[in-house]
Amino acid sequence: MNVKLIAIAGPPSAGKTAVVKQIIRNLPDPKKAAYLKIDVVQAWEDEEIAAEFGIPTKKVYSGDMCPDHMGIMVIRDAMEWAEKNGADYLLYESAGLCLRCTPYTKNSLGLCVISAVSGTHAPLKMAPMIALADVAVVTKIDLVSQAEKEVFRERIKEVAPGIDIIETNAVQGTGMRYLTKVIADMPPAPSEKDMLRGVPPLGVCTICIGKKEIGWQEHFGVIRQIDAPDSIYRGD
Amino acid sequence: MSSLHTEIESLTILPGTTRDGKMEGFDEIIIRPGDTFSIVGPTGSGKTAFINDIEVFAQGDTVTNRRILINGREPDEALVRDPSKKPIAMITQNTKCLADLVVSEFLEMHIRSRKLKGQGIMEKTISVANEFTGEKILPHMRMSALSGGQTRSLFIADAIIISNTPIILLDEVENAGIFKDRVIEVLREEKKAIIFVTHDPYVALLTGTRIVMGNGAVTKILTPGRKEEETLAEIARMDAKITHLRERIRAGDLLSGLEGVEA
Numbered sequence: 085m086n087v088k089l090i091a092i093a094g095p096p097s098a099g100k101t102a103v104v105k106q107i108i109r110n111l112p113d114p115k116k117a118a119y120l121k122i123d124v125v126q127a128w129e130d131e132e133i134a135a136e137f138g139i140p141t142k143k144v145y146s147g148d149m150c151p152d153h154m155g156i157m158v159i160r161d162a163m164e165w166a167e168k169n170g171a172d173y174l175l176y177e178s179a180g181l182c183l184r185c186t187p188y189t190k191n192s193l194g195l196c197v198i199s200a201v202s203g204t205h206a207p208l209k210m211a212p213m214i215a216l217a218d219v220a221v222v223t224k225i226d227l228v229s230q231a232e233k234e235v236f237r238e239r240i241k242e243v244a245p246g247i248d249i250i251e252t253n254a255v256q257g258t259g260m261r262y263l264t265k266v267i268a269d270m271p272p273a274p275s276e277k278d279m280l281r282g283v284p285p286l287g288v289c290t291i292c293i294g295k296k297e298i299g300w301q302e303h304f305g306v307i308r309q310i311d312a313p314d315s316i317y318r319g320d
Numbered sequence: 321m322s323s324l325h326t327e328i329e330s331l332t333i334l335p336g337t338t339r340d341g342k343m344e345g346f347d348e349i350i351i352r353p354g355d356t357f358s359i360v361g362p363t364g365s366g367k368t369a370f371i372n373d374i375e376v377f378a379q380g381d382t383v384t385n386r387r388i389l390i391n392g393r394e395p396d397e398a399l400v401r402d403p404s405k406k407p408i409a410m411i412t413q414n415t416k417c418l419a420d421l422v423v424s425e426f427l428e429m430h431i432r433s434r435k436l437k438g439q440g441i442m443e444k445t446i447s448v449a450n451e452f453t454g455e456k457i458l459p460h461m462r463m464s465a466l467s468g469g470q471t472r473s474l475f476i477a478d479a480i481i482i483s484n485t486p487i488i489l490l491d492e493v494e495n496a497g498i499f500k501d502r503v504i505e506v507l508r509e510e511k512k513a514i515i516f517v518t519h520d521p522y523v524a525l526l527t528g529t530r531i532v533m534g535n536g537a538v539t540k541i542l543t544p545g546r547k548e549e550e551t552l553a554e555i556a557r558m559d560a561k562i563t564h565l566r567e568r569i570r571a572g573d574l575l576s577g578l579e580g581v582e583a
Contacts, residue, residue, distance in 0.1 A: 231482070238430075
């Protein structure tokens, strides 16, 4: 296998697709990229990117399934698809919904895209998504003051002390030269077989199967009351 | 307070392109410690893009294609990317702070990110900010509840005291109703290299070099020397009058005639 897998996660409207476009634009050969978008019901990024760069793109709708669950199901096939299409890079963009999920795999480059205008507490709220990423790409950096930039950065470091932080105005592409270098230096995935870095949240429950009643009294399996002693959290 | 900044002897701006893709008409602009520059030109002429290039250490990767050198060469990665080593602080026109923290928390966090040790840095920053603004800033106020002028004042004080960088970029310091004279005075005392983007005649004439912008590019570089000395003195008198009038209006006075205004 000669494909470098780049997993792009981050909340909606953070600028994931703008970052994807800058990555492709700055590759030694943009035609060597392939792009996979996972979303719930609506996405057109694949069409936009195919039109702009003329590269193989694909989208998968998760519908009623958790989009990260869907991503985990299809990413191995997608690696083979990318290789068959002669791609050296597969950019895999998550839907960006559940911030508890971390779609990064061991062999991928994990990018977490966060907007600088999302508030000082945002990095703490998306902790698992940042903690397991290799690089935090902070977008919309042109909209905040220098002091805010530095405070935001400090917050990210609180969650992930060793993380590489790249600040960018992704529309203009400032700062992207550092990300381009990280991508140039990363090794390709040795195989399409790979493992998730983190433990995903518990996914099988009575709500998933369609029970609409609210309150723990109506459910079984993993339940909790408001004053339960500890949080239901078995992540890293 | 110790500064971690690399010794900055010079910052060089290499020409980029105009909006029509032509080469900019200068060889290089060199900024040294203590130098003062103003960037003037109509709105949309590329003033803010000019200081943005400096702030991000552009390497041909911005719309203008300019390049920025430190001490004559491409800056080290750490200098650009690690805020505690970055020699530049920029105060933008943006006067909204999005941080959902109170003033003291915000400043303490910035002090941590700059790896500063020492007592009273936060308090000193607030007291310097309060020299620039009419209504006082208090440590327990929320950042998001400060007025435009208070936010601007705090960011300038933060750049001077906490960032403590050798180069400061100020985008339209005259806006937001803060005391620009005090700001300029404090910056001078600190011997910073200062670059003002400005529409204010007084600020423009106070600086050593004036860069004129048009069509996204530098069109003129003026070093008036003593040629503008008399004009500057006259503008200073006019500015003092206007400042005095502004303060009276702010204080709720009725202005019938200009009595007491003669400076």
